[in-house]
Amino acid sequence: MKIFTAAQIREADAFTIAHEPVSSTDLMARAAGKCADWLLDRFAPVHPFFIFCGKGNNGGDGLVIAHRLLEEGYQVTACLLEYGNKASEDYIYYYRRLQQQYAGRIREIADVTGFPELPASAVIVDAIFGTGLNKPIEGWLAGIIHKINDQHGRHTIVAIDMPSGLMADASCRNTPVIQAHYTLSFEFHKLAFLLPENAALVGEVQILPIGLSPDYITHTPVRYHLADKEMMHTIYMPRPAFAHKGTFGHALLVAGSYGKMGAAVLSAKACLRAGVGLLTCHIPRCGYDIMQISEPAAMSVADEVHEHSAHFHEQADARYKTIGIGPGLGTATATARSFEKLLTCYKRPMVIDADALNILSVYPSLLYQVPAGSILTPHPKEFERLFGPSANDFERMELLSKQAVRLQLYILLKGRYTAIACPDGAVYFNATGNPGMATGGSGDVLTGILTGLLAQDYAPKAAVLLGAWLHGYAGDLAAAKLSQEAMTAGDIISHLGAAFLECFY
Numbered sequence: 001m002k003i004f005t006a007a008q009i010r011e012a013d014a015f016t017i018a019h020e021p022v023s024s025t026d027l028m029a030r031a032a033g034k035c036a037d038w039l040l041d042r043f044a045p046v047h048p049f050f051i052f053c054g055k056g057n058n059g060g061d062g063l064v065i066a067h068r069l070l071e072e073g074y075q076v077t078a079c080l081l082e083y084g085n086k087a088s089e090d091y092i093y094y095y096r097r098l099q100q101q102y103a104g105r106i107r108e109i110a111d112v113t114g115f116p117e118l119p120a121s122a123v124i125v126d127a128i129f130g131t132g133l134n135k136p137i138e139g140w141l142a143g144i145i146h147k148i149n150d151q152h153g154r155h156t157i158v159a160i161d162m163p164s165g166l167m168a169d170a171s172c173r174n175t176p177v178i179q180a181h182y183t184l185s186f187e188f189h190k191l192a193f194l195l196p197e198n199a200a201l202v203g204e205v206q207i208l209p210i211g212l213s214p215d216y217i218t219h220t221p222v223r224y225h226l227a228d229k230e231m232m233h234t235i236y237m238p239r240p241a242f243a244h245k246g247t248f249g250h251a252l253l254v255a256g257s258y259g260k261m262g263a264a265v266l267s268a269k270a271c272l273r274a275g276v277g278l279l280t281c282h283i284p285r286c287g288y289d290i291m292q293i294s295e296p297a298a299m300s301v302a303d304e305v306h307e308h309s310a311h312f313h314e315q316a317d318a319r320y321k322t323i324g325i326g327p328g329l330g331t332a333t334a335t336a337r338s339f340e341k342l343l344t345c346y347k348r349p350m351v352i353d354a355d356a357l358n359i360l361s362v363y364p365s366l367l368y369q370v371p372a373g374s375i376l377t378p379h380p381k382e383f384e385r386l387f388g389p390s391a392n393d394f395e396r397m398e399l400l401s402k403q404a405v406r407l408q409l410y411i412l413l414k415g416r417y418t419a420i421a422c423p424d425g426a427v428y429f430n431a432t433g434n435p436g437m438a439t440g441g442s443g444d445v446l447t448g449i450l451t452g453l454l455a456q457d458y459a460p461k462a463a464v465l466l467g468a469w470l471h472g473y474a475g476d477l478a479a480a481k482l483s484q485e486a487m488t489a490g491d492i493i494s495h496l497g498a499a500f501l502e503c504f505y
């Protein structure tokens with residue numbers, strides 16, 4: 001799914017009105033009607049509704065919703081905020097209709113003292129500002145936002161299109177924003193919904209299709225995308241019937257050090273479960289028995305050094321389709337030196353994670369040696385160590401995209417919505433996964449999966465999108481069976497098979 005900017009959403013709106021064609025009042029009725037359907041479905045008539053409306057088209061949506069709920073026999077108070085702005089034409093149209101039939105249900109609010117007493121079980125609908133917000137909310141309107149947020153623990157708050165105060169494409173940190181339980185958003189996700197700094201504001205997001213022009217949607221280029229199942233179906237490659245293990249590549253995994261062999265084992269198991277043909281693990285001498293016993297399907301090569309690996313560059317030759325490096329590796333000087341040599345002799349896209357990323361952040365010039373098309377998988381701290389801090393999440397996304405272009409790499413920034421930046425600057429968000437995966441070893445599993453997919457001849461972009469998707473999907477299946485609390489990284493691996501089956505068989 002494409003993620004459009006606020007300006008593009010306005011264009012989509014205008015394009016649909018001109019080409020469907022449909023009048024703007026009818027488009028508003030269609031959009032707000034979807035919200036009303038959702039509310040009617042979710043809340044019984046015992047819930048009194050307080051619908052706060054601004055004077056733009058978001059407020060217009062609120063008026064349509066108020067009218068519809070009244071027609072269905074619900075108790076509704078339309079709280080119209082009179083802050084002096086000129087009302088939009090469609091707002092005026094629906095205001096007149098409401099005024100004609102339900103004047104008694106309208107309450108005009110001109111300052112904070114006009115904020116209504118809310119009875120128990122009231123539902124607050126926020127239709128104050130949507131994608132038209134162009135500056136932070138100030139003055140008594142900010143007071144209204146705070147009053148609504150004070151009700152967060154007592155009443156359900158449903159935002160229409162966007163929580164008021166949030167901007168689709170810019171940071172609203174430390175400005176007044178509605179804290180919604182639900183956000184009913186039209187047609188597309190907004191970038192703001194996917195960034196951690198807004199996690200407490202948007203609640204559960206419901207995307208409601210409102211029939212915006214498919215023509216516009218198909219032909220308008222965007223930077224940000226949300227990965228979805230359809231995309232995965234275009235990426236996934238079923239195995240040919242006459243395949244043998246050579247068909248699926250030989251991967252080298254460079255991982256583990258004294259006390260961190262678990263990371264290497266998890267990564268190896270995940271790589272095998274992702275379908276690699278052959279796997280060789282380069283591990284420190286101390287890890288040899290551990291790996292051989294834990295994962296008989298993997299071959300092992302022990303380094304000359306006991307506690308960490310220092311000679312893996314000698315291994316890295318054309319036999320290997322790809323290399324996954326980093327989980328539990330440690331950052332010993334000898335390990336860093338071997339990594340440096342590896343980067344001069346091995347030129348295929350590889351997967352670089354954890355301690356291998358930490359080595360890169362200590363020796364940043366090595367970043368330029370990383371083969372084009374390789375996949376880096378930092379979590380936010382590792383990302384910051386590599387590329388520096390950002391003032392907010394929007395700037396971090398800019399930086400992520402810019403660095404992927406500059407270095408011609410895929411950079412996967414881990415998070416609730418993992419963001420994957422491509423060498424052409426595009427960024428894909430992955431929505432599978434859950435907080436149960438915020439547990440030690442989960443990243444090692446991802447490295448294994450990505451390495452396994454690259455070895456099977458998935459192009460780097462396909463591997464990173466499919467790998468992130470499967471990793472999260474398997475995590476969701478594990479959480480469904482075991483709970484988010486009790487699941488471990490190993491459970492992600494044991495549910496990878498079910499993830500393949502559910503997604504592709």
Ligand SMILES: NC(=O)C1=CN([C@@H]2O[C@H](COP(=O)(O)OP(=O)(O)OC[C@H]3O[C@@H](n4cnc5c(N)ncnc54)[C@H](O)[C@@H]3O)[C@@H](O)[C@H]2O)[C@@H](O)CC1
Nearest residue numbers: 013028031056057058129130131132133134135136137161
């Ligand atoms: N784009 C679409 O596809 C559709 C949009 N609709 C609705 O229209 C909304 C966008 O409507 P508008 O463009 O009228 O924008 P809004 O309703 O978000 O409000 C914008 C109005 O508020 C003013 N404003 C902006 N920031 C302000 C601030 N901080 N303090 C005070 N006033 C401020 C603007 O000058 C403008 O008059 C969407 O969010 C959605 O709810 C739907 O009705 C129909 C379909």
Ligand SMILES: [K+]
Nearest residue numbers: 126129162164
């Ligand atoms: K809103």
